[in-house]
Amino acid sequence: MSKKRPRAQPNVDTQLVELYDDLANENEGIRIKAAEAFSIKFSPTNHNSSQLISEALRRLIRGLCSSRYAARLGFSVALTEFLSQHWGIPSSTTGDLQISQLIDVLVKQTEVTGKVAGQEERDHHIGRVFGARAFIQSGILLQNDVPANAWDRTLDVIYEAAKNKPWLREMCGGILYEAAQMISEADHDPTFIRNLIRKLVSFGLAKTPEGVAIWLKVHKNFPQAELPTGIWRDENPIHKKEKSELARIMKETSIAERSDGENPEKLQKGSWTPKLHFAWNVILAELNREIPAEGRKEKSKTVRFKDFWQVAVDEHLFASTSSVERKYWGFLLFQQWFGSASRLLLPALFSPRFVRCLINQLASKERYLHLAAEKTVKSIMSRADLEPSVASIALRGLLANTSDQNLSFDILTKTKTVERLMVLGDDSSLRHFVPELCDKLVRPGVNDEKDATARRQITIDQLTILLKSRQSSVKQDPHSSDSLGLTCHILEVLATYSYFSMEKSHPNLADCPVPPMSERTQQTLRSRLSTCLSFLLTRNSEPAFFASHVVDVILRHEANERMHSILELTGTLGETIPNARTFLENIHNQASSESRDKPTLHAFELLYSLTMLQLYNGDPDAVSILEELRSCYDLLVERRQTADQVGPEVFVEILLSFVSKPSQLFRRLAQQVFTTFTPIVQHDGLRSMIKVLETEENLSGQDEMFEDDTVRSMDYSSDDDSAVGEVGMTNSNEVPSLSDADEDSQASSERDNGQIQSEDGDEEVAVFEAKLSRTLKAGESTDEDMNDEQMEALDETIATIFKERKKVVSKKKQKMDAKEMIVNFKCRVLELLEIFIKQRxxxxxxxxxxxxxxxxxxxxxxxxxxxxxxxxxxxxxxxxxxxxxxxxxxxxxxxxxxxxxxxxxxxxxxxxxxxxxxxxxxxxxxxxxxxxxxxxxxxxxxxxxxxxxxxxxxxxxxxxxxxxxxxxxxxxxxx
Incomplete structure (x- = not known):
């Protein structure tokens, strides 16, 4: 029995095997090192045999067909360097394999033979495209001594893949776009570019997103190149008359044209991907380049960015019938372009359909694109944070295109986007934004009074928020000229339309409200004016400045025949206003001079200004308070003895009359002024405050504290500041909430929770139910024997019981309101006493x-x-x-x-x-x-x-x- 001969072991290069493994490694660093080692191993200086080089070429191309993405990248880098080493310079080691024959090797090694799985077929097609890319990037095809057919055959490989495999089209387009850039930078023969464009047209890919990007690159970098005619008007894809066609193409509903221009055939669409096509950025770069210098108008045949966005994005991607996927692309476009486009182009991005879609997606977390919408808002905030002037552009865009004009953007989206933009904006740009808000206040765009009132309510709140944000912004100096001017402008607008109307005398003027301001709107304006002054009171080194400015605006309007005051200045008022104006001017002039009584003068100016505002608000006590203030001024400032011998205790009484009002403004006013006058308060002044603390918290206590019943109509359950939302902040630079969680709201909470109850409430309810029960039972027992007169008598009895119950409920509410009013009054007096204690x-x-x-x-x-x-x-x-x-x-x-x-x-x-x-x-x-x-x-x-x-x-x-x-x-x- 003979023994089997041992099989000869092949000579395996283990180092080369390791290099091939490393070229496919997921770690990029390992791949790069392997590609470098591979280049060294096959360097021409090592004089490798032509057989070894051919085998390495075959192995690298086969590696491109791997299903692993990392392998494609690693083998592609190694192949590019390998080709440039051996065919990019004269070399004898390549044998008879010429550059023109490399395409045959690529096609043969990536050819799909037999019956294979779909994924394997895809891998071979991708490998072929990666190989063609390596040929182009290595530069071997662009040498002068290389036959032209090598370049053309490589283009054919890429264009065929792009046409026949839609899922490879964007990759192929990117490779050819990079090739056009490479030819431009290296100043190669224009023939390469001509063939690139010629084949783009012949394969019917000119009117695709990839074709548009390549054409624009050639049009820009080779202005003298002869481009095919009949494809684009003036051979320019972004010509203004091509905007509809360009929009259709970018929507990827492309149509491939036959080379003879007849019988167009539809191109198969590629699958959707959650990333933007690179052609969008190419178009943006071109449109950015076409912007004329600011302030100079130039005639251009290029489509305006605004028109392109309107047609290509707003009408296509954000249309109501668009799919979620296309709307997602639209949000990505906005995020990318808002962050990089010129500031002159940004207004166009806030198109109506985009804003409507943004509102819809932000409104609920259940929406498919809610996260995309949130990222869109973050992109707006990010650029506004870096460029404060952009904030006003975003504000205009969001507010002008809000779908429901009766609601604000923030209300619809349940966010504080508008508030945050107002904080991020700079004073100089927002100063131009205020007139636009004022125009909305004057002419809301509807004739129906109810709708106009609703829209004006939104505008008034936005003006209030804008004022607060300017004074709270950590990036801006609240006392700078721009900030001060903006604040004064808003106050002037609020004051003007709070107390005056123009329609009776000059109905056709631009600033005349159409329709006229309703009484409810003017009440809102006065409330917000009080809110603003209250807010400004503690944020200015001269707290009387803004109050006196508002009064000055009102007094100037009184002298203007165009203005019609809502307050009839007759009788006592007709004499009080001129005298008060003269006295206020005197205080202001003294306070502006270098006087040792400057803090006292400012305090009197503040008190006098706000008391005059109360006069215009219809406060019946305002006239007497003005007289008492003047007497206090004569004694405390002028040191003149008056007939009534009023002293600091009278001044304390005046302050107590202010804190008794349900207003944050007067609460802060009293605290501000009391801080100034605390050093002169004596026992009698303290006694007046202690008397408030001793008051019973019921109706008798209310009657004892106030001489008339007007206070019973005051609502202590609300406050000026609660009517307007707080300015929202999201980062470490935010300021505290602008609304105080004060005792007024706490007392209201006590009342709502039933803590403030009438002592005999339960007993009254029991008596009512007993009476009603007895009457109904009596009626039921005699129902059959009752005649019409008896039935009427029963009805009258029941009606009387309910009337009595209504009186009981009304009395109960009065008791609760009286208690709440006294509780709030005591809390505010305690705040004054705390100020007194801190100082004395x-x-x-x-x-x-x-x-x-x-x-x-x-x-x-x-x-x-x-x-x-x-x-x-x-x-x-x-x-x-x-x-x-x-x-x-x-x-x-x-x-x-x-x-x-x-x-x-x-x-x-x-x-x-x-x-x-x-x-x-x-x-x-x-x-x-x-x-x-x-x-x-x-x-x-x-x-x-x-x-x-x-x-x-x-x-x-x-x-x-x-x-x-x-x-x-x-x-x-x-x-």
């Missing part, structure tokens, strides 16, 4: 507030008032430490106060506040002399003995705090 806590006068604060904490029925009073007490206690402890002369008075505090501690469980007040008085007594210690211990001892009394409500913590204080106050033990 070192004085004995401040100690007079301790017992009233404890009393209101105990007696109030509102948790809000109780908490706020405790906070004021806590603030007082914290301020009085070390050298800041008040210095007193009358220690007996402090001892008396301490006893009153301990009496309060026994009344109810508000021990924490009482303990703070007691220890504060102890510190005052000790700081002013330790001889009072015995009295202090006696008082605490007496209070402690009362613990056995069941009526005593003092808590053990009251004495724990006292013991802890004693322990901390004893002197250190000396060793």
């Amino acid at each position: 806590h070192k004085e004995q006068l401040a100690l007079d507030l301790l017992v009233p604060l404890l009393t209101v904490t105990r007696t109030t029925t509102s948790k809000i008032v109780s908490v706020k009073a405790c906070n004021v007490m806590r603030s007082f206690s914290k301020l009085c430490k070390g050298p800041a402890v008040p210095r007193v002369e009358d220690q007996d008075a402090i001892i008396k106060l301490l006893k009153e505090v301990h009496v309060e501690a026994m009344q109810k469980a508000h021990a924490n506040a009482c303990s703070q007040a007691s220890l504060l008085l102890v510190k005052v007594l000790v700081a002013n002399g330790k001889e009072s210690l015995d009295d202090i211990f006696d008082i605490y001892s007496k209070t402690q003995r009362s613990l056995l009394d069941p009526r005593c409500g003092v808590k053990p913590s009251f004495f724990i705090d006292w013991v802890n204080w004693c322990n901390s106050a004893k002197p250190a033990r000396q060793t």
